[in-house]
Amino acid sequence: MVDAAGPLIIIGGHEDKEHDRVILRQVAKRLKGGRLVIATIASHEPDGYFESYRQAFADIGLTDLVELYVNERAESQSPEALSLLDGAGGVFFSGGDQLRISSQIGDTPIEKRIRELHRAGGLIAGTSAGASVMSETMLVNGPSAESYRIGELHMAPGLGLLRNVIIDQHFAERGRYGRLIGAVAHNPRLLGIGIDEDTAIVVEEDRFLVIGSGAAYVVDGEGSTHSNIAEARAEQALSMFDIRVHVLSAGDTFAIKERRPACGGSDNPSSLQK
Amino acid sequence: MVDAAGPLIIIGGHEDKEHDRVILRQVAKRLKGGRLVIATIASHEPDGYFESYRQAFADIGLTDLVELYVNERAESQSPEALSLLDGAGGVFFSGGDQLRISSQIGDTPIEKRIRELHRAGGLIAGTSAGASVMSETMLVNGPSAESYRIGELHMAPGLGLLRNVIIDQHFAERGRYGRLIGAVAHNPRLLGIGIDEDTAIVVEEDRFLVIGSGAAYVVDGEGSTHSNIAEARAEQALSMFDIRVHVLSAGDTFAIKERRPACGGSDNPSSLQK
Numbered sequence: 001m002v003d004a005a006g007p008l009i010i011i012g013g014h015e016d017k018e019h020d021r022v023i024l025r026q027v028a029k030r031l032k033g034g035r036l037v038i039a040t041i042a043s044h045e046p047d048g049y050f051e052s053y054r055q056a057f058a059d060i061g062l063t064d065l066v067e068l069y070v071n072e073r074a075e076s077q078s079p080e081a082l083s084l085l086d087g088a089g090g091v092f093f094s095g096g097d098q099l100r101i102s103s104q105i106g107d108t109p110i111e112k113r114i115r116e117l118h119r120a121g122g123l124i125a126g127t128s129a130g131a132s133v134m135s136e137t138m139l140v141n142g143p144s145a146e147s148y149r150i151g152e153l154h155m156a157p158g159l160g161l162l163r164n165v166i167i168d169q170h171f172a173e174r175g176r177y178g179r180l181i182g183a184v185a186h187n188p189r190l191l192g193i194g195i196d197e198d199t200a201i202v203v204e205e206d207r208f209l210v211i212g213s214g215a216a217y218v219v220d221g222e223g224s225t226h227s228n229i230a231e232a233r234a235e236q237a238l239s240m241f242d243i244r245v246h247v248l249s250a251g252d253t254f255a256i257k258e259r260r261p262a263c264g265g266s267d268n269p270s271s272l273q274k
Numbered sequence: 275m276v277d278a279a280g281p282l283i284i285i286g287g288h289e290d291k292e293h294d295r296v297i298l299r300q301v302a303k304r305l306k307g308g309r310l311v312i313a314t315i316a317s318h319e320p321d322g323y324f325e326s327y328r329q330a331f332a333d334i335g336l337t338d339l340v341e342l343y344v345n346e347r348a349e350s351q352s353p354e355a356l357s358l359l360d361g362a363g364g365v366f367f368s369g370g371d372q373l374r375i376s377s378q379i380g381d382t383p384i385e386k387r388i389r390e391l392h393r394a395g396g397l398i399a400g401t402s403a404g405a406s407v408m409s410e411t412m413l414v415n416g417p418s419a420e421s422y423r424i425g426e427l428h429m430a431p432g433l434g435l436l437r438n439v440i441i442d443q444h445f446a447e448r449g450r451y452g453r454l455i456g457a458v459a460h461n462p463r464l465l466g467i468g469i470d471e472d473t474a475i476v477v478e479e480d481r482f483l484v485i486g487s488g489a490a491y492v493v494d495g496e497g498s499t500h501s502n503i504a505e506a507r508a509e510q511a512l513s514m515f516d517i518r519v520h521v522l523s524a525g526d527t528f529a530i531k532e533r534r535p536a537c538g539g540s541d542n543p544s545s546l547q548k
Contacts, residue, residue: 145419145446145447145448145449146446146447146470146488147445147446147470147488147489147521147523148489148521171421172419172420172421172449172451172452173419173420173449174419174449175419175446175447175448175449175450175451176449177446177449177451178446178489178521181519181521196420196421196511199511213511214420214421214511215421215422215452215511215512215513226535226537228523228537232523236523236524237470237473237487237488237489237521237523237524238489238521238523239489239521239522239523239526239537240520240521241520241521241522241535241537242518242520242535243518243519243520243521244516244517244518244519245455245517245518245519246514246515246516246517247421247422247452247455247511247512247513247514247515247517248513248515249421249502249506249510249511249512249513250510250511251513252513261500261515261516263500263502263513263515
């Protein structure tokens with residue numbers, strides 16, 4: 001459930017920056033005035049990230065961009081860093097390590113200002129690590145391309161802009177079904193959302209729309225009838241029955257509170273990506 | 275549903291051949307007398323496969339092995355090849371290309387003899403390509419590590435030793451969720467079964483037991499409420515709602531006809547792997 005009126009655009013990584021730019025166009029479209037702050041905090045080596053977004057957005061008519069980078073947590077307390085958010089209409093978190101975002105800006109004036117912006121209707125977007133950090137409890141590390149084994153997952157508190165869900169990214173590309181199911185097994189109160197590369201969910205109020213070229217997977221453990229996560233020995237493979245999965249592609253929508261998908265004329269996705 | 279009384283051991287590839295050999299021990303245990311025929315037909319270059327199984331089985335006390343290889347389909351008609359199955363108690367299909375198995379031995383005296391052996395209670399095992407070929411309709415080719423796109427899957431008739439299911443292997447390791455869901459979307463009559471590496475299902479009558487170190491995934495599309503597979507344009511990502519998924523690990527069982535899993539004391543898997 002979303003804190004406030006501002007939309008969230010949560011991207012599975014590797015969004016197209018050179019061709020149709022379906023996802024970046026949505027970012028530009030939903031920025032209702034004001035500058036876009038490109039937060040490259042997740043990266044240890046941010047040089048180049050900002051420039052690539054500057055070019056990608058310039059070609060589609062969005063030029064008022066500024067980079068927010070924080071090398072050390074102390075900088076998140078500085079008025080200089082905070083002033084970068086003056087006049088901002090939205091924030092876009094680029095990729096890297098989600099733990100850098102939460103540890104560098106968590107509970108600082110910068111985080112507070114970003115929350116205020118969101119509550120006031122501002123756009124918050126994030127890709128890859130910037131997607132994961134949207135969750136209340138976020139996935140930090142866990143095995144890709146293998147089944148989930150008990151004890152293998154590293155989770156941490158995220159920014160919590162989207163509640164009651166846990167996000168994973170680069171989803172099909174890195175074979176992350178196992179770990180997302182493992183995360184949901186810990187507490188099926190959280191709805192698992194796995195987002196492919198060049199794919200995003202646009203969250204408005206309690207509903208999201210899928211855009212981009214891949215799929216978004218919803219893993220719903222509410223009706224699950226068994227899991228061995230609390231009983232099994234570490235390193236044993238997970239066992240979990242009766243998981244409900246939805247595969248959503250461009251144009252499909254999902255009601256988060258009701259946990260129900262709806263198809264949106266997906267035979268004509270271009271009309272939904274404008 | 276199984277044709278007959280013989281067990282099937284369907285392995286997701288890369289079964290341990292050097293350490294505990296949980297899966298190969300099951301193969302040896304369920305071979306009720308007679309020799310084991312190692313069918314290396316799936317491979318274009320079978321040299322080495324037989325030798326590796328010969329060593330792996332010898333260490334656990336199974337020494338009466340023979341290799342069945344067919345380079346050209348014509349050889350499947352020869353009495354010499356057929357005679358390799360005389361006195362066989364079981365057949366083990368090694369990995370490679372499942373289309374080589376079906377195209378080289380499909381509708382030949384060799385296939386007929388293998389079916390008869392199975393119906394008479396003989397063991398049939400297969401790993402990787404040898405696992406896929408067990409299905410009635412088998413997966414041949416399709417993208418790994420990406421979401422299923424309409425039109426991307428190559429399916430073909432398999433040996434059909436296990437009916438009403440479609441098998442995929444190297445499942446979590448190669449990120450094959452997307453393609454198995456895509457296969458099931460074509461006709462949810464087929465139950466999708468995805469098997470991890472070093473993991474197997476042991477099918478007896480209408481039920482299977484999971485053994486090995488990974489997981490077996492069941493993708494059940496029976497209650498699915500929507501799919502775009504017939505409407506969508508080629509190359510569009512699949513959309514499919516309300517798929518039921520079960521993640522099974524060592525000791526869990528599954529009733530194929532009833533489509534229901536049961537947990538089998540998975541906190542003590544060793545007792546089930548004997």
